[in-house]
Amino acid sequence: MSDFPADLVDFSAARVLVVGDVMLDRFVYGDVQRISPEAPIPVIRAERELAMPGGAGNVARNIAALGARATLIGLVGDDTAADLLNDVLAAEPGIEARLVVDETRPTIEKSRFIGSRQQLLRVDRETSRAPADDSLATLIAAAIDALADCSVLVLSDYAKGVMAPSVVTKLVAAAAKAGKPVLVDPKGSDFSRYRGATLVTPNLAEARLASGMACDDDAGVVAAGRRLQADSGLAGILITRGAAGMTLLQGDAAPMHLPAEAREVFDVSGAGDTVVATIAAALAAGRSLPQAAHLANVAAGIVVGKIGTAVVLPEELRVALHMPDPHSFAAKVATRQQARARVDLWRAHGERIGFTNGVFDLLHPGHLALLSEVRSQCDRLIVAINADASVKKLKGPQRPVQDEDHRAQLLAALGMVDLVVVFEEDTPIPLLELLQPDLLVKGGDYTVDQVVGADVVRGYGGEVRVSKLVAGQSTTATISRLRG
Structure with missing residues (x-):
């Protein structure tokens, strides 16, 4: 079909x-x-x-x-x-x-x-x-x-x-x-x-x-x-x-x-x-x-x-x-409306939905630690990634190293990730408003109040948490080491 x-x-x-x-x-x-x-x-x-x-x-x-x-x-x-x-x-x-x-x-x-x-x-x-x-x-x-x-x-x-x-x-x-x-x-x-x-x-x-x-x-x-x-x-x-x-x-x-x-x-x-x-x-x-x-x-x-x-x-x-196989890599990469349909289905089953976002340019142990931590606190994990144009605005003209399609596919290949959505905006707020996850987790040296979208999630009764990054692990540091 x-x-x-x-x-x-x-x-x-x-x-x-x-x-x-x-x-x-x-x-x-x-x-x-x-x-x-x-x-x-x-x-x-x-x-x-x-x-x-x-x-x-x-x-x-x-x-x-x-x-x-x-x-x-x-x-x-x-x-x-x-x-x-x-x-x-x-x-x-x-x-x-x-x-x-x-x-x-x-x-x-x-x-x-x-x-x-x-x-x-x-x-x-x-x-x-x-x-x-x-x-x-x-x-x-x-x-x-x-x-x-x-x-x-x-x-x-x-x-x-x-x-x-x-x-x-x-x-x-x-x-x-x-x-x-x-x-x-x-x-x-x-x-x-x-x-x-x-x-x-x-x-x-x-x-x-x-x-x-x-x-x-x-x-x-x-x-x-x-x-x-x-x-x-x-x-x-x-x-x-x-x-x-x-x-x-x-x-x-x-x-x-x-x-x-x-x-x-x-x-x-x-x-x-x-x-x-x-x-x-x-x-x-x-x-x-x-x-x-x-x-x-x-x-x-x-x-x-x-x-x-x-x-x-x-x-x-x-x-x-x-996408006949819901566990295939391709099936996990979704448009906004596909993501909304999938979330409605999970929610109908009473499942707790987690959400995190970022560039995820070159996957490293810090990323895996974050994703693993979020997944341990929910039944389904959605990862939202910045589109290429958004990454260039945030990180400069040399980034991303991997384009959005490849970044999405790599994340989708991880068993702990249930859905990947690419967003064009500077922030994931419109996506948070659409999907309304039960849990938003952001990795970094922030307070909860500094997490982008925290007010949206807490406004409808969701939970916001901050995960500490793994020391010495970042895409920028990885690129620096590769350049010598």
Whole structure:
């Protein structure tokens, strides 16, 4: 996949319509230090709460995170949860929400309680009551109206009532009339209600249930998929298979098996939303279905490496596509936005991020001592180096001895270094403001207050330290000794 062009990940012109079961996801985070005296259950001391769009709302959120624009249509109740959901959707750039109020049903809520990075309890607030007929009619009308400005329709079915057979049939027909593809994230055992869809994206368990077949290996998955295509009138099917990757069946074309991209799996929640969102954004941007499937496979590998219901950023896709080995030297040298994407991923894992900066012209034992000291105090170490033009201003026209590319590569080759970023400015302050590391360490005879950027780091609650240099070790001294 390293031969994919960079513009394959440009979704800025994509417009996607998402219709389905919209929910409000709440997350309560806290610390667990004792067991309740009332029952053998942990007590969470709540420290922070987070609300975000769930269900079809998370599909829209994933589409917007990729740089596309999403129009979201679904049902909510006449309640405070709907007010909060509208607020969080309004705060998500790239999403236009057109939610229909159904006074006969509450807004669907899922509250998760997480202690010490482990989900301990989920509380659902929902009803099995079917939506009111007039609410569904209003939703259908709103969706058909919005379809005119979108290139792809996504039906996000969580079996909560919005994706009633009459709704699916009318929306698939409207999209077919407009010549626009329909993607379905399905539920249940009867895929025939999605007849006419361009692509259905079940996971392995859903494919087994709907087909009644084992799906134990590639051949079994293909057989089940072909049966679903034939019996349910589906143009294509993408079966997500967890650690076995994905299988794409498109019309009569040969099956495409995509190996799993994930290196570490932390949380699979929301991965299906990421898959359908990535395919939708890619198709809306003019990519082919095989290209879209490749991108979705890479995106799924990224999102399961995050904790909670997460999204994938374009820069993360670019890094994964063009730097397939995250431990290679090249993968460690990053642009600012690539660095930000990598930091967001590390932070989602709860890792402590350290930062140091300098010229690092000729590596010597003093440099190694500094880097080793910083790395011992954090989980990830970012080294920012001055660009060549900046070095000449600081050190004179004869420096640097090594250009910025070679300096970056040498640092990236060190196992203790996780990321190298070149900065053009005279100081690393803009980079510190962007990345917000937990720890800033500078080597030299300074006080903490004299460290450039210390006020920035301490301003957002980070820590600043000074490391003493190794006596007699400096690039200037090394150059002097070489000159005799």
